[in-house]
Amino acid sequence: xxxxxxxxxxxxxxxxxxxxxxxxxxxxxxxxxxxxxxxxxxxxxxxxxxxxxxxxxxxxxxxxxxxxxxxxxxxxxxxxxxxxxxxxxxxxxxxxxxxxxxxxxxxxxxxxxxxxxxxxxxxxxxxxxxxxxxxxxxxxxxxxxxxxxxxxxxxxxxxxxxxxxxxxxxxxxxxxxxxxxxxxxxxxxxxxxxxxxxxxxxxxxxxxxxxxxxxxxxxxxxxxxxxxxxxxxxxxxxxxxxxxxxxxxxxxxxxxxxxxxxxxxxxxxxxxxxxxxxxxxxxxxxxxxxxxxxxxxxxxxxxxxxxxxxxxxxxxxxxxxxxxxxxxxxxxxxxxxxxxxxxxxxxxxxxxxxxxxxxxxxxxxxxxxxxxxxxxxxxxxxxxxxxxxxxxxxxxxxxxxxxxxxxxxxxxxxxxxxxxxxxxxxxxxxxxxxxxxxxxxxxxxxxxxxxxxxxxxxxxxxxxxxxxxxxxxxxxxxxxxxxxxxxxxxxxxxxxxxxxxxxxxxxxxxxxxxxxxxxxxxxxxxxxxxxxxxxxxxxxxxxxxxxxxxxxxxxxxxxxxxxxxxxxxxxxxxxxxxxxxxxxxxxxxxxxxxxxxxxxxxxxxxxxxxxxxxxxxxxxxxxxxxxxxxxxxxxxxxxxxxxxxxxxxxxxxxxxxxxxxx
Numbered sequence: 001x002x003x004x005x006x007x008x009x010x011x012x013x014x015x016x017x018x019x020x021x022x023x024x025x026x027x028x029x030x031x032x033x034x035x036x037x038x039x040x041x042x043x044x045x046x047x048x049x050x051x052x053x054x055x056x057x058x059x060x061x062x063x064x065x066x067x068x069x070x071x072x073x074x075x076x077x078x079x080x081x082x083x084x085x086x087x088x089x090x091x092x093x094x095x096x097x098x099x100x101x102x103x104x105x106x107x108x109x110x111x112x113x114x115x116x117x118x119x120x121x122x123x124x125x126x127x128x129x130x131x132x133x134x135x136x137x138x139x140x141x142x143x144x145x146x147x148x149x150x151x152x153x154x155x156x157x158x159x160x161x162x163x164x165x166x167x168x169x170x171x172x173x174x175x176x177x178x179x180x181x182x183x184x185x186x187x188x189x190x191x192x193x194x195x196x197x198x199x200x201x202x203x204x205x206x207x208x209x210x211x212x213x214x215x216x217x218x219x220x221x222x223x224x225x226x227x228x229x230x231x232x233x234x235x236x237x238x239x240x241x242x243x244x245x246x247x248x249x250x251x252x253x254x255x256x257x258x259x260x261x262x263x264x265x266x267x268x269x270x271x272x273x274x275x276x277x278x279x280x281x282x283x284x285x286x287x288x289x290x291x292x293x294x295x296x297x298x299x300x301x302x303x304x305x306x307x308x309x310x311x312x313x314x315x316x317x318x319x320x321x322x323x324x325x326x327x328x329x330x331x332x333x334x335x336x337x338x339x340x341x342x343x344x345x346x347x348x349x350x351x352x353x354x355x356x357x358x359x360x361x362x363x364x365x366x367x368x369x370x371x372x373x374x375x376x377x378x379x380x381x382x383x384x385x386x387x388x389x390x391x392x393x394x395x396x397x398x399x400x401x402x403x404x405x406x407x408x409x410x411x412x413x414x415x416x417x418x419x420x421x422x423x424x425x426x427x428x429x430x431x432x433x434x435x436x437x438x439x440x441x442x443x444x445x446x447x448x449x450x451x452x453x454x455x456x457x458x459x460x461x462x463x464x465x466x467x468x469x470x471x472x473x474x475x476x477x478x479x480x481x482x483x484x485x486x487x488x489x490x491x492x493x494x495x496x497x498x499x500x501x502x503x504x505x506x507x508x509x510x511x512x513x514x515x516x517x518x519x520x521x522x523x524x525x526x527x528x529x530x531x532x533x534x535x536x537x538x539x540x541x542x543x544x545x546x547x548x549x550x551x552x553x554x555x556x557x558x559x560x561x562x563x564x565x566x567x568x569x570x571x572x573x574x575x576x577x578x579x580x581x582x583x584x585x586x587x588x589x590x591x592x593x594x595x596x597x598x599x600x601x602x603x604x605x606x607x608x609x610x611x612x613x614x615x616x617x618x619x620x621x622x623x624x625x626x627x628x629x630x631x632x633x634x635x636x637x638x639x640x641x642x643x644x645x646x647x648x649x650x651x652x653x654x655x656x657x658x659x660x661x662x
Contacts, residue, residue, distance in 0.1 A: 023351045024344065031343035035336045060092045061311050065124050065135040068098070072304035073128035073152035073191075082107040097310040098126070106307055118310050127306035128153040129296045149295055152191045155302035156227035159193040163221040170217040171195040177212035194224075220251045231291075231298050238290035247287055253295075255287060357385050361392055368396060409583055413460065420453040459600040463583065463607060473519040473611060480516060480548040480561050480632075481506070487527045488546060491535060499540030502531070505547035516561045516634045518612050523632075526608040529601040530565040530628045538569035538625075550634070560614070563630040572620040580618050581606045605630075 071084055081098065089096045089109030097118055098106040108115055124132055128150035159167070171187045174197045178185040184200035197217070220228060228251060236246035247255035360377045367373075376393045380386065427446055430436040465472075481504075488504040495502035527546070534544045544567045551562050572580060583603045605628075609616045613633050620626035 023354070024347050027343055027347035028340065031340050035339050039332055039336065060094065061123065062135045064088050064092060064094070064096060064311060065126065065132070065309060068126045068307075068309060069128055069131065069150055070152050072126055072307070073150045073154075075304055076302055078106045078304050078307060085109050095310075095312040097312075099308045099310070101125075101306055101308060103308065119312070122308040123311040124309045125306055126304075126309050128303045129299060130306070149292075149299065153299050153303050154190075154192040155299040156230065157192045157224055159221060159223055163223055164193040164195075167217060167221070168195050171197050174212050174217055181212065224251060227298070231294050234294035234297055235287070235290045238293055239287065242286055242290075244283060244286055249291065253291060255291070354385065357389055361389060364392065364396070368399070413456075417453065417456060420449040420456075423449045424453075456600070459604055462604050463600060473522055475517050475519055475612075478516055478518045478520050478523065480563065483520060483523055483527065484546050484548055484563070487524055487531055490524075490528065491531050494532070495535050495544065498535055498538070499542075500535050500538045501543045502535065503543070503545050505545055516632055518632060522608050522611070526605045526630065527563060527565065529605050530630075533601055534565055534567035534569065534626070534628070538567045542568040542625075544568075551631075559634045561632045561634055563632070564627055566625065566627045568625040571622040571624055571626055572618070573622050577618060577620055581616070 067084065067088055068081070071081055072078070075081075078098065085096050085098060085107040086109050095108075095110055095115075097108040097110070097115075099118070099122075100106060103118070110116070124135055129148075131148045131150050133148065168187070168189075175185045175187050178197070178199065186198050186200065187195050188198050189195045195217075228249060231253075232247075232249045235249060239246055249255050357377065364375070364377050376396070377389045424446055427436065427442065427449075431438050431442065436442055484504040488502055492502055531544065531546060538544055544565070546563070546565050548561060548563045551560055581602045583600055606616050609630055609632065614631050616628065616630050618626060618628050
């Protein structure tokens, strides 16, 4: 058992060891883990949703950018783009604004008269001569980073209607020819209006094996020759400024001496475009750079000038991205701190309400230990602690009753011992002073008082042994009828002297006298105490009967022996009946010894019967008599088990009371 030093019992334990401190720590830990888990899940979920939304927005933004890029590639100015911007805004549900590089408005889908200010950073720059390959849907047709001119920007290479019609007819004849030889082909038209035959499956070798080639379709038109000559002049001028030899450009923008081209043609492109190849040599790199510069210079007047593109939400503002910036981190930390503060505050309130009754219980227990009167602990909650307080109050009341009984018992023992001792002392002093002669009557009086004194001491010793579990029993097979006959014979003389009829009734034919396993000496003592008590409280002319029979009950399915001691005496009132088996209890509060008795006989009966595994009860009607009932198990195993559980079996105790001494 844990023992607390006396100097620490009055002080409260440190916070880290107290129930309140542990409850607070656990609550704070749980709250911190909950906040961290919730924040992590929220960040992960929000980040995923934002990435998904950003992916959707990026697709919509790329479509908007590509549409406006195509408009810029086909128009020399931005005039008339307003209707295109509004249509794109309606389809995407976004705000779209175009401004010049100096942020002068060109078009805005915002319907307000004074739309919100544009953000400082543009979403993209719409320039058909410098395409953003990350946003453009036609970037794969521009040759990558080496050729960032939008393929829809054709400028002077755009064919007039007559040339377009002639080439269209030649392309259709070529496709019909291929169809006749079993090659599926379609006629497609590029941004410049030049048609081309596209073979299904894209197998050029099969086309070369046929005779369907058309020189009219492959040869440049007058418009293309003029534009190509102008482009060649611009490229050679660039090379001349670098002191390099000029080149002759082909329609596919390759160059060379005409026999071995330095670049192949991408036949799948809308217009003949150079396929980027890995160029080696300083001359080739310089030529490629000059050709690119010449193209931009030639197309500059045919496309719209660069414009800033702003894309935002419908409300007019741009959509901010989610990041753990210092401001967002501060918000998360503030929310977590608020949750922790609320959790700690709630824990403090709940913990104080939880610990307060425990402190009251501790103080009451300490006052009880010091012998002080402890007032009941006031706890009104019907909780575990409330029930603990109620149990403590019941224990305190029971302890107070036991303490009062202990004091009463000490007083009763002193009272019971004082009377015979006073009588013995008085007679001895009288004999010493010569006032009384030590004749036989004198000796008999002293003997009577000594026997009474010995009887009280023996009763107290039996009760002490029963309380300590040291009351020794010697169980053996016993015929209850024989025990009753012995008890009746032992008390017959006393009953006749009192004018009371004492009879041991025989067992009925249908309920023969049972046999049981018990200590015969202790059993005669218990029944004898009941008979003696009945004779003492039955007036002259009354009757005391003792009988036994077998029975069964829920507590003893194997059977039990029932012993009844009935009298026709004065009876016991209902208010006194629950106390008849208490020690030193007597209905006569004056404690007159006229009726005799020490007040311990019935208490001894209860202890002896309980040691045998049985029970005792009493019923009474005031003025008509009383009935005391003993119930003893006939099962030997149960009787011996009860005696062993009580520690009352021993082979070396011969018993003190005989049949005539009960």
